[in-house]
Amino acid sequence: MDWPPSWPRVLDAEFGPPVSGDYRARPEDFMVEEVLDFAPEGEGEHLWLYIEKRDLTTAMVVKELARLCEVSPRVVGYSGMKDRVAVTRQWLSVQLPGREAPEGLAESLAERGVQVLEMARHPRKLKRGVHRANRFRLRLTGPAVDDEGFAARWERLLERGVANYFGPQRFGPDGRNLLRARSLLARGWRKRDDRDGMLLSAARSFLFNELLAERIREGSWDRLLPGEVANLDGTASQFTVEAPDAGLEARAARLDLHPSGVLWGTGGSVANGEALAREAHLASRFPALCGGLEAAGVRLGRRPLRLSLGEASLERGDDELWLAFTLPRGAFATAVLRELIAHPSL
Known part of the structure; x- marks a missing residue:
C-alpha cells in the first residue's frame, strides 16, 4: 500500500500547492484546550x-x-x-x-x-466525546511564513470552510494502523485483538477520507447533492435533502450547514439519490473493508464533509505565524494545516 494516499487539497486548484512550513517543533508550538459545555x-x-x-x-x-x-x-x-x-x-x-x-x-x-x-x-464519570470543541493555538515557521499567498489561503478557508479529513495520526506511522485493520478485518474482527477499537476506527476513517477526496475531485465537497444528508454547523443535527433549493444552497454557502459522508457500518443509510450513489461507489472500491466493518457489527454513522473555523485569528511575529481557531470535537487541526503549508507529516 502506498502511503500517504494522494488525498487532494481544496485550495490547490485556486492557489497551487502550499509553500513548505514547520509546526510543532516543540510542544509549546501546539496548544489545545478542550471546551466543555x-x-x-x-x-x-x-x-x-x-x-x-x-x-x-x-x-x-x-x-x-x-x-x-x-x-x-x-x-x-x-x-x-x-x-x-x-x-x-x-x-x-x-x-x-x-x-x-x-x-x-x-x-x-x-x-x-x-x-x-x-x-x-x-456524581458521574466523564464520558468519551462529551466535549463540544477544541480550541487551538499553533505556531508556524519556515518559508510559508514569508509567502505572500499565505494570508489569501487563510482567508479562503474562513470563507469556504475546511475539508474535514481525518488526520494522519488516526492511521499510525506509515499507515500501519490501516494495514493492521485490513489484516484483522480479513480474518474476522475480534475485540481481544482491538480492545479500544483503534483499528476499526482507522478503517472507517480511511473510507471517509476516500469519499471526501472523491467529492473534492468532482467539486461537490461543499455543496448539497440530491439525496444529501445535511449537517447543521457545529451540531449533531442532520436531515436529508431530497432536492436542494436556493434557500438551502445559500445556507451551505454561508457555512450554516454542510454535506456529510458515511462512516461505514451496519444499518441503512438515510442518504438517497446522487449522494447514496457515491456511497455505493465507495463500497464497490473497498468491498473487503466495508464488508469487514459490517461483519464486526460497527454501527453506521455520519460525519460532515466540511467544517467551519470558529474564533479564528492570524497573528504575524518575527519569523513566525500564530494561528488560533476552534474546531468541533472529532476534527483535526492537521486538516487545516495541510491546506496552508507543505509538510511531510501532512
Whole structure:
C-alpha cells in the first residue's frame, strides 16, 4: 500500500500547492484546550481534575492518575484523546467513592509534567466525546511564513470552510494502523485483538477520507447533492435533502450547514439519490473493508464533509505565524494545516 494516499487539497486548484512550513517543533508550538459545555456539580463520588499536560498522551496521564489513586484505569474518565507533542488542557475524572484525593496528588502529577489547574467533585464519570470543541493555538515557521499567498489561503478557508479529513495520526506511522485493520478485518474482527477499537476506527476513517477526496475531485465537497444528508454547523443535527433549493444552497454557502459522508457500518443509510450513489461507489472500491466493518457489527454513522473555523485569528511575529481557531470535537487541526503549508507529516 502506498502511503500517504494522494488525498487532494481544496485550495490547490485556486492557489497551487502550499509553500513548505514547520509546526510543532516543540510542544509549546501546539496548544489545545478542550471546551466543555458544563462544569462539575461540586459533589459526588467522582473527582474531576482540569489538567494541563506537556509532551504526554492522554493515555499516559490516565495510567499515572490511576496509579497514584490506587484504582484501575477503567474508572478514570476522559472526553477526548489529546496530542502528545503539545501543551493541552482537558478534564479527567477518577472514581473515589467515600475517599478523598490522595495527599499530594497535584504535586505528584506535577513531577510528571501534569499541572492540576482545578479539582471538583461530580456524581458521574466523564464520558468519551462529551466535549463540544477544541480550541487551538499553533505556531508556524519556515518559508510559508514569508509567502505572500499565505494570508489569501487563510482567508479562503474562513470563507469556504475546511475539508474535514481525518488526520494522519488516526492511521499510525506509515499507515500501519490501516494495514493492521485490513489484516484483522480479513480474518474476522475480534475485540481481544482491538480492545479500544483503534483499528476499526482507522478503517472507517480511511473510507471517509476516500469519499471526501472523491467529492473534492468532482467539486461537490461543499455543496448539497440530491439525496444529501445535511449537517447543521457545529451540531449533531442532520436531515436529508431530497432536492436542494436556493434557500438551502445559500445556507451551505454561508457555512450554516454542510454535506456529510458515511462512516461505514451496519444499518441503512438515510442518504438517497446522487449522494447514496457515491456511497455505493465507495463500497464497490473497498468491498473487503466495508464488508469487514459490517461483519464486526460497527454501527453506521455520519460525519460532515466540511467544517467551519470558529474564533479564528492570524497573528504575524518575527519569523513566525500564530494561528488560533476552534474546531468541533472529532476534527483535526492537521486538516487545516495541510491546506496552508507543505509538510511531510501532512
